[in-house]
Amino acid sequence: MATSxxxxxxxxxxxxxxxxxxxxxxxxxxxxxxxxxxxxxxILLAIIFxxxxxxxxxxYSPSAMNIMNxxxxxxxxxxxxxxQSGYDNLTRxxxxxxxxxxxxxxxxxxxxxxxxxxxxxxxxxxGWIDNLMMRFVDVMLNFPFxxxxxxxxxxxxxxxxxxxxxxxxxxxxxxxxxxxxxxxxQLREQDFVxxxxxxxxxxxxxxxxxxxxxxxxxxxxxxxxxxAGYVGLEAALTFIGLxxxxxxxxxxxxxxxxxxxxxxxxxPYLWLPPAIMIVLTILSVNFIGDGLxxxxxxxxxx
Amino acid sequence: xxxxxRPVSTLESDLALxxxxxxxxxxxxxxxxxxxxxxxxxxxxxGHVKAVDDVSFSLPEGExxxxxxxSGCGKSTLGRLIMRINDPTAGSILMNGxxxxxxxxxxxxxxxxxFQMVFQDPYSSLNPRMSVGSLIAEPLIVNRRGSRSDIQSxxxxxxxxVGLSPEARLRFPHEFSGGQRQxxxxxxxxxxxxxxxxxxxxxxxxxxSIQAQVLNLLADxxxxxxxxxxxxxHNLAVVKHVSDRVAVMYLGRLVELAPxxxxxxxxxxxxxxxxxxxxxxxxxxxxxxxxxxxxxVPSPAKPPSGCAFHTRCPKVMDVxxxxxxxxxxxxxxxxxxxxxxx
Numbered sequence: 091m092a093t094s095x096x097x098x099x100x101x102x103x104x105x106x107x108x109x110x111x112x113x114x115x116x117x118x119x120x121x122x123x124x125x126x127x128x129x130x131x132x133i134l135l136a137i138i139f140x141x142x143x144x145x146x147x148x149x150y151s152p153s154a155m156n157i158m159n160x161x162x163x164x165x166x167x168x169x170x171x172x173x174q175s176g177y178d179n180l181t182r183x184x185x186x187x188x189x190x191x192x193x194x195x196x197x198x199x200x201x202x203x204x205x206x207x208x209x210x211x212x213x214x215x216x217g218w219i220d221n222l223m224m225r226f227v228d229v230m231l232n233f234p235f236x237x238x239x240x241x242x243x244x245x246x247x248x249x250x251x252x253x254x255x256x257x258x259x260x261x262x263x264x265x266x267x268x269x270x271x272x273x274x275x276q277l278r279e280q281d282f283v284x285x286x287x288x289x290x291x292x293x294x295x296x297x298x299x300x301x302x303x304x305x306x307x308x309x310x311x312x313x314x315x316x317x318a319g320y321v322g323l324e325a326a327l328t329f330i331g332l333x334x335x336x337x338x339x340x341x342x343x344x345x346x347x348x349x350x351x352x353x354x355x356x357x358p359y360l361w362l363p364p365a366i367m368i369v370l371t372i373l374s375v376n377f378i379g380d381g382l383x384x385x386x387x388x389x390x391x392x
Numbered sequence: 393x394x395x396x397x398r399p400v401s402t403l404e405s406d407l408a409l410x411x412x413x414x415x416x417x418x419x420x421x422x423x424x425x426x427x428x429x430x431x432x433x434x435x436x437x438x439g440h441v442k443a444v445d446d447v448s449f450s451l452p453e454g455e456x457x458x459x460x461x462x463s464g465c466g467k468s469t470l471g472r473l474i475m476r477i478n479d480p481t482a483g484s485i486l487m488n489g490x491x492x493x494x495x496x497x498x499x500x501x502x503x504x505x506x507f508q509m510v511f512q513d514p515y516s517s518l519n520p521r522m523s524v525g526s527l528i529a530e531p532l533i534v535n536r537r538g539s540r541s542d543i544q545s546x547x548x549x550x551x552x553x554v555g556l557s558p559e560a561r562l563r564f565p566h567e568f569s570g571g572q573r574q575x576x577x578x579x580x581x582x583x584x585x586x587x588x589x590x591x592x593x594x595x596x597x598x599x600x601s602i603q604a605q606v607l608n609l610l611a612d613x614x615x616x617x618x619x620x621x622x623x624x625x626h627n628l629a630v631v632k633h634v635s636d637r638v639a640v641m642y643l644g645r646l647v648e649l650a651p652x653x654x655x656x657x658x659x660x661x662x663x664x665x666x667x668x669x670x671x672x673x674x675x676x677x678x679x680x681x682x683x684x685x686x687x688x689v690p691s692p693a694k695p696p697s698g699c700a701f702h703t704r705c706p707k708v709m710d711v712x713x714x715x716x717x718x719x720x721x722x723x724x725x726x727x728x729x730x731x732x733x734x
Binding site: 109110111113114284291292303306 | 477521
């Protein structure tokens, strides 16, 4: 206590002073000690690497079909064979991941951003603002969203990644918005948030300095589970023909393509790889989410 | 230095009382806080919880007033009203002679320099994601008190005042014990050099051994900075230790207000008597009469008619059921709201 009276110089000269570990730093350390979470992270990074670096692993183009060589079984030239249009399956698989991951992550981030802003405003201000905003959420939660996609595709006469992201974002923020509202309402009553007011901090400082940083744990968990959901959602929508057009390589599209009796029974190399990729991606993202939840809230672990 | 217990001299406090007759740092005038109860499908107001019901007192500069009462009697709500965390339904609060009840926005923020709060739970009153240094610097930064280096040296000074090492500012709240955290909270409250500190159960969450340290720190700070305290606690012994005057609350109302000595030695109100008789006493009084109250505290949503205490009062009279007693001075400096003495 008496050793260093001067502010910086004294502390540097002693050298023994340890800087405290912030709660985020501690959470990161707990995350890294969780084997499943680390495995999930490694697998997800590997998936991202092979999809982003697809040209390194295959020299075919995902949009070049060879109609002279359709439905070919695996061979040296085509490790996963070719499909009924003559596309190289490995190429489609690698490039298809790009679309899937882009849709899932961008929709996840957008959901998070919109949900936080919307829920934050609603929960922080409360009263009639909250009431009005939550009634709108009620409407959105019950929105028939398959019809909405059909409607948009008909109106804009197009289908593609951007439309899919737009639709997913437009229809899925309400759930995260409502969730974040709850988090903000809970935070608003915390002593340290009330304390921020009593020292004279303004509304924005209170929100950005005291409330938002304390939602980081919840947010990262929310976004990881949302991303896992969107990977499945993209596959499902494309499978039933509402997501991406079949000309765009995607895992859901490959499944859809292979969903006939012959392919299912005699050509597992057509549908097994995309199915495995979808499952792996969802599982690894879920493990990351679980790991984040345990890391940020160690008491919650049973 | 604040490890030793040091009772506040009564002579000193009596002098403070007389000296300060004229100038009061805080004046609470007929303050009421009714929380609406919503009910029915239309969410209409069907009643009110009278958390604070017509409370008045004044606090001379440099004095400590203790607010005691059972949980739910409105003492914390009163503290929050004084801090302008909640707005009173009626009545006014004067800080240094200035009515702050309806001040809002930027003006209120400036006035807040003069009154700061120490919360009960040091585990929830410090933002877990801010380092101790930035927690203590925050009031100074928010109110633009000096340059970055000025603020840094002020933080170190404040840490020393509350008995923590300057290195603490690089650490985070979760790395400290309850008592140390409460010291951090006190340093934060002191940063703006307030004149009044509202301490809401400031030591109730701490171990008994740590309580004494923090109480002595508060007493030292009071002398050093000429602070006044509103000390809210359910612990009669703690209140006795720190206060000059004590106000006893029951169901949102003041039932007795007296200098500490008088209140503890010759309580007038039957509720105060019961409260004191229930408190454990270190001395052996084999034949001390214990007044045990029957029944529960009535709901503040439906307080009893007349005197709110009449349902449990051992000395209840007919008049108590119909007429609400007013707070009057029955002994020098000793106020009570009870029909027994009229």
